[in-house]
Amino acid sequence: MQVGRSFTRFFSKAAALAAPLFMxxxxxxxxxxxxxxxxxxxxxxxxxxxVAFNDLLFPIIVAIALFVTVLLAIIVVxxxxxxxxVPSKTTHNAxxxxxxxxxxxxxxxxxxxxxxxxxxxxxxxxDDVGLTIKVTGxxxxxxxxxPDEKIGFDANLVENPKPGQLRLLDTDNRVVIxxxxxxxxxxxAEDVLHAWAVPAFGVKFDTIPGRLVETWVRPTxxxxxxxxxxxxxxxxxxxxxxxxEVVSKENFTAWIGEAKKKFATGPETVAPAAxxxxxxx
Ligand SMILES: [Cu+2]
Numbered sequence: 001m002q003v004g005r006s007f008t009r010f011f012s013k014a015a016a017l018a019a020p021l022f023m024x025x026x027x028x029x030x031x032x033x034x035x036x037x038x039x040x041x042x043x044x045x046x047x048x049x050x051v052a053f054n055d056l057l058f059p060i061i062v063a064i065a066l067f068v069t070v071l072l073a074i075i076v077v078x079x080x081x082x083x084x085x086v087p088s089k090t091t092h093n094a095x096x097x098x099x100x101x102x103x104x105x106x107x108x109x110x111x112x113x114x115x116x117x118x119x120x121x122x123x124x125x126x127d128d129v130g131l132t133i134k135v136t137g138x139x140x141x142x143x144x145x146x147p148d149e150k151i152g153f154d155a156n157l158v159e160n161p162k163p164g165q166l167r168l169l170d171t172d173n174r175v176v177i178x179x180x181x182x183x184x185x186x187x188x189a190e191d192v193l194h195a196w197a198v199p200a201f202g203v204k205f206d207t208i209p210g211r212l213v214e215t216w217v218r219p220t221x222x223x224x225x226x227x228x229x230x231x232x233x234x235x236x237x238x239x240x241x242x243x244x245e246v247v248s249k250e251n252f253t254a255w256i257g258e259a260k261k262k263f264a265t266g267p268e269t270v271a272p273a274a275x276x277x278x279x280x281x
Contacts, residue, residue, distance in 0.1 A: 028223030030200030031166060040200040043225060043246075044217050047202030049118050056114060060107065122202075125216045130181040137187075137194030137207040137229065140236035144175050145265065149256055152265035157239045169226040171243040176259075178252035179222050187213040192234065198227030198242055206231055219246040 030040045042048040078084065134145040138154075145152040155171035177183050187196050189207040197204035201217045219225070227242035247255065 028221060030198075030223060030225040031169060032226075042202060043200040043219050043221050043223070044202055045220075046122055046217070047200060049121060050202040053114055053118055057111065060111065064107075122215065125184055125214060126182050126218070128182050129184045129216070131177060132184045132186065133175065133177070134186040134188070135196050135207065137189035137191075137196065137233070137240070139191050139234050140229075140240040142171075142194075142196070142229075142240060142242060144173075146256075146259075149260065150265050151256070151259045151263045153259075153263040155243065157241060166226065168238060169228070169241045169243065171241055173263075174224075174243045174245045176245045176247055176252060176255045177217070177219065178249045179219055179246050181249070181252075182216055182218045185215050185217065187215065193231045194229045194233045194240070195231035196227070196242060197230035198225050198244060200225050201227075201244075203227075204230055219244075222246050222248060 030043060032040070039047075039051050039054065042051050079087070132147060134147060136143045136145075141154050141156045143152065143154045153173045155173045155175065157168065158165055158170045158172055161167050161170055185196070185203070185205075187205050187207045188211060189209045191209060193209075194207045195204060196207055198217075201219065203215060203217060205213050205215055207213065223246055225244040225246065227244070229237055229240045229242075231237075233240075
């Protein structure tokens with residue numbers, strides 16, 4: 001147990017320490033780093049639980065892999081034709097058969113209980129939703145709507161990143177959300193399957209044309225969080241990244257004020273969203 005946990009911790013810590021170096025003095029950013037093996041530092045309650053679940057699974061997987069490898073080695077060395085010319089004719093062993101059935105069942109149940117607990121935790125949107133954002137995947141960019149604020153905009157890849165911007169990860173418009181606020185995400189697509197995935201949030205959901213998928217995030221740290229479309233969606237699949245900026249509540253209010261001027265949606269862009277909600281209800 002301890003080995004798996006400290007292993008993951010070491011790499012998340014390394015990632016957290018390395019991140020600012022790449023950002024050249026900018027704010028905290030959750031992004032992939034060179035030689036990263038572990039997860040990005042978790043930034044939501046869901047991501048924290050996903051990493052904790054990994055810390056439980058990792059030692060179990062290692063133990064099983066080692067056990068099978070040792071068994072194979074014993075068979076290869078002790079029971080090959082040369083060292084064991086007259087093989088045993090044994091075909092049944094009641095005790096052994098019960099053991100190799102019951103032990104895997106115990107392991108699977110031990111994994112299933114926390115696994116289902118995590119699934120239900122992700123599935124149930126908390127009651128204290130403070131903001132709703134509708135995310136739509138397009139070939140090949142994301143568009144975002146804040147229906148309660150009547151704001152809507154597209155987020156396209158920055159093709160030629162300036163210093164401080166990340167290649168294939170920064171978008172021209174960022175999704176801005178307030179820190180420590182439960183944000184309900186409504187995910188859909190316009191044309192083909194896409195997937196909205198932000199590793200530090202522990203979120204990866206397929207966006208499906210004609211359907212509305214619901215999930216939630218509650219970022220606990222201000223900063224910039226990067227993600228990518230994670231469902232093969234065509235020629236520019238790798239060119240539709242996700243950039244989320246988590247800001248203080250005051251800065252969010254200020255941003256909303258600006259965005260209402262810049263990104264105001266007319267009635268015709270809001271209508272399709274309402275139509276989809278009506279169908280799924
Ligand atoms: Cu896509």
